[in-house]
Amino acid sequence: MNEKVAIQGIKGCFHHKVALEYFGENVDIVECLSFDALVDEVVKGNATIAVMAIENSIAGSIIPNYALIDSNNLHVIGEYFLNISHNLMVLPGQTIEDITEVHSHPMALLQCKEFFKKYPHIRLIEAADTAEAAKIISEKQLKGAGAIASSTAAELYELEVLNSDIQTIKDNSTRFVIVKTQNSVLPKDQINKASLKFELDHKRGSLATVLNVMSDCRLNLTKIQSLPVIETPWKYAFFVNVTFDAYADFDKAVKLLTIMADKFKILGEYKNARK
Amino acid sequence: MNEKVAIQGIKGCFHHKVALEYFGENVDIVECLSFDALVDEVVKGNATIAVMAIENSIAGSIIPNYALIDSNNLHVIGEYFLNISHNLMVLPGQTIEDITEVHSHPMALLQCKEFFKKYPHIRLIEAADTAEAAKIISEKQLKGAGAIASSTAAELYELEVLNSDIQTIKDNSTRFVIVKTQNSVLPKDQINKASLKFELDHKRGSLATVLNVMSDCRLNLTKIQSLPVIETPWKYAFFVNVTFDAYADFDKAVKLLTIMADKFKILGEYKNARK
Numbered sequence: 001m002n003e004k005v006a007i008q009g010i011k012g013c014f015h016h017k018v019a020l021e022y023f024g025e026n027v028d029i030v031e032c033l034s035f036d037a038l039v040d041e042v043v044k045g046n047a048t049i050a051v052m053a054i055e056n057s058i059a060g061s062i063i064p065n066y067a068l069i070d071s072n073n074l075h076v077i078g079e080y081f082l083n084i085s086h087n088l089m090v091l092p093g094q095t096i097e098d099i100t101e102v103h104s105h106p107m108a109l110l111q112c113k114e115f116f117k118k119y120p121h122i123r124l125i126e127a128a129d130t131a132e133a134a135k136i137i138s139e140k141q142l143k144g145a146g147a148i149a150s151s152t153a154a155e156l157y158e159l160e161v162l163n164s165d166i167q168t169i170k171d172n173s174t175r176f177v178i179v180k181t182q183n184s185v186l187p188k189d190q191i192n193k194a195s196l197k198f199e200l201d202h203k204r205g206s207l208a209t210v211l212n213v214m215s216d217c218r219l220n221l222t223k224i225q226s227l228p229v230i231e232t233p234w235k236y237a238f239f240v241n242v243t244f245d246a247y248a249d250f251d252k253a254v255k256l257l258t259i260m261a262d263k264f265k266i267l268g269e270y271k272n273a274r275k
Numbered sequence: 276m277n278e279k280v281a282i283q284g285i286k287g288c289f290h291h292k293v294a295l296e297y298f299g300e301n302v303d304i305v306e307c308l309s310f311d312a313l314v315d316e317v318v319k320g321n322a323t324i325a326v327m328a329i330e331n332s333i334a335g336s337i338i339p340n341y342a343l344i345d346s347n348n349l350h351v352i353g354e355y356f357l358n359i360s361h362n363l364m365v366l367p368g369q370t371i372e373d374i375t376e377v378h379s380h381p382m383a384l385l386q387c388k389e390f391f392k393k394y395p396h397i398r399l400i401e402a403a404d405t406a407e408a409a410k411i412i413s414e415k416q417l418k419g420a421g422a423i424a425s426s427t428a429a430e431l432y433e434l435e436v437l438n439s440d441i442q443t444i445k446d447n448s449t450r451f452v453i454v455k456t457q458n459s460v461l462p463k464d465q466i467n468k469a470s471l472k473f474e475l476d477h478k479r480g481s482l483a484t485v486l487n488v489m490s491d492c493r494l495n496l497t498k499i500q501s502l503p504v505i506e507t508p509w510k511y512a513f514f515v516n517v518t519f520d521a522y523a524d525f526d527k528a529v530k531l532l533t534i535m536a537d538k539f540k541i542l543g544e545y546k547n548a549r550k
Binding site for chain 2: 205223
């Protein structure tokens with residue numbers, strides 16, 4: 001049976017691309033128009049697994065998605081990095097002078113802002129999804145409108161790419177996580193990365209102490225993010241990603257951190273997708 | 276001469292509220308429809324100072340704003356915490372049954388999502404600004420449409436508040452920073468908080484070492500955030516906020532960190548606005 005993969009967006013979006021590259025072509029796609037809807041589909045069992053953007057080399061973490069994983073007790077069972085290339089697409093025959101508005105996801109608009117400074121006659125308008133913006137132009141045969149989306153979306157919805165790779169920062173890598181309601185089934189010797197969450201009191205040196213333990217246990221930090229714990233002044237939650245060579249090292253750190261930190265939780269243990 | 280204060284949004288928005296509470300009623304407001312525009316106004320000297328939302332107890336840091344402060348060499352000279360209360364407002368006489376769409380800033384829509392689950396007939400539509408959404412309804416006398424905005428916006432644009440305090444998490448504190456092109460003029464004995472940025476190689480224990488120094492120098496961390504340095508694999512930038520009792524302690528830490536970390540930079544030193 002094929003995996004039923006929930007994605008944020010519709011076919012042709014970047015989540016779809018990740019789903020195809022991670023799981024192969026034989027997947028059933030469950031299109032969701034928000035991250036909340038995506039989590040709902042997995043929790044209710046309408047999808048067996050979901051692909052979820054989690055951080056971006058430009059805009060940083062998508063904090064609400066960390067909160068969604070945490071509060072729904074989902075497990076991160078894998079990760080995938082995608083270099084995101086944005087393209088300006090229009091109905092065939094239209095030129096950039098014809099275009100008065102460009103629709104896309106707010107993140108895509110943000111990443112391509114510089115490009116549009118040369119075209120002050122074009123208004124940038126927020127849409128729910130990159131691929132959906134492309135689809136609407138195609139379906140309604142909208143003249144004067146463009147979309148920023150993937151080259152896959154251009155093919156799928158038969159639009160013409162006027163300019164490709166228009167994002168300001170060319171090396172635009174986004175990290176996606178693969179989440180399920182059940183934990184990983186990977187053999188321990190294949191696990192070399194983990195996502196952790198814990199809370200600490202606002203006491204001088206409390207985070208340094210925890211990081212010392214991680215360092216002593218030979219864990220490398222690849223990400224750290226503090227968030228105040230709502231309704232508990234001076235309490236902070238930390239989201240941390242670590243990589244390691246030996247699972248035994250990680251296991252030892254987990255035993256220590258369970259004692260040292262409050263509400264210590266493994267959000268997922270998986271294989272590092274970076275070389 | 277009055278301060279010319281750049282705000283993100285139009286009069287009646289939360290930035291406006293912060294400007295009035297921080298500087299008093301006698302300020303000239305420069306309305307900006309994006310954070311980029313706001314930074315431009317300050318850099319060009321059209322505004323003497325700006326108010327900028329920087330983090331939120333729900334959604335976390337607004338990373339692009341850290342990048343804007345950093346890349347434009349702005350100085351954080353103060354901070355302000357505002358408890359944000361969202362209200363659903365409509366033209367006088369309209370009821371919730373009449374409303375088919377609600378417009379607001381994406382962050383406000385996110386924070387009030389739970390409330391609207393009871394009203395599935397209402398579509399949530401993203402707008403550039405909370406107050407602007409209110410203003411448009413008022414100016415165009417739009418029936419069937421609501422806005423989520425501050426009570427100030429309701430008064431200013433003569434709308435009726437149907438429901439107040441509709442955000443899911445009632446204690447919705449947002450931290451704003453006050454930024455200028457010149458550094459702080461505060462006497463050193465009034466400075467007890469700072470925002471720092473530095474870079475570290477991805478080497479085991481490098482962050483722990485830095486945090487140990489901060490802890491030894493009696494600095495308390497109130498925020499930490501890592502970001503991969505774009506185009507430099509395995510290099511990480513850290514944005515850190517610290518509080519301290521004695522400026523001399525901070526000064527000592529700065530001297531050490533300048534040697535230990537790459538591209539160490541003080542984004543601002545100012546007075547802690549939290550008790």
